[in-house]
Amino acid sequence: MRRRLEQFMQGRYGTDELTKFLMAICLILLLANTFTRQPLLYWLALVLIGYCYFRMFSRNISGRNEENQKYLSWTAGIRRSFTQTKNRIVQSKDYHIYKCPACGQKIRIPRGKGKICITCPKCRHEFEKRS
Numbered sequence: 346m347r348r349r350l351e352q353f354m355q356g357r358y359g360t361d362e363l364t365k366f367l368m369a370i371c372l373i374l375l376l377a378n379t380f381t382r383q384p385l386l387y388w389l390a391l392v393l394i395g396y397c398y399f400r401m402f403s404r405n406i407s408g409r410n411e412e413n414q415k416y417l418s419w420t421a422g423i424r425r426s427f428t429q430t431k432n433r434i435v436q437s438k439d440y441h442i443y444k445c446p447a448c449g450q451k452i453r454i455p456r457g458k459g460k461i462c463i464t465c466p467k468c469r470h471e472f473e474k475r476s
């Protein structure tokens with residue numbers, strides 16, 4: 346069974362970031378449909394699933410890859426800000442982020458060191474903060 350599936354998928358495109366994103370949208374639509382009982386959401390989800398399968402089984406690999414690259418470049422800014430927010434939350438446990446009062450440069454200071462003198466790496470301005 347597994348081998349037959351592998352044979353079937355040979356020379357076909359498979360999944361990528363765009364497909365994963367569209368599948369997530371499908372899930373949200375179906376979930377919204379169970380709450381709102383809005384048939385349009387259900388049909389929209391079905392069409393999207395159909396499109397996902399079309400992309401996965403497509404033999405036009407360069408065409409699908411081009412679509413994925415477009416999706417990635419369109420969403421680069423959003424995905425970067427998501428990653429930055431996630432990193433900030435993870436780091437806020439161990440670090441304080443201070444802004445230099447002179448130039449606005451963000452400076453990362455480890456927590457729990459008491460009152461310290463910080464020198465801005467960009468403009469050499471010195472200021473005191475509690476870490």
Ligand SMILES: [Zn+2]
Nearest residue numbers: 445448465468
């Ligand atoms: Zn500065």
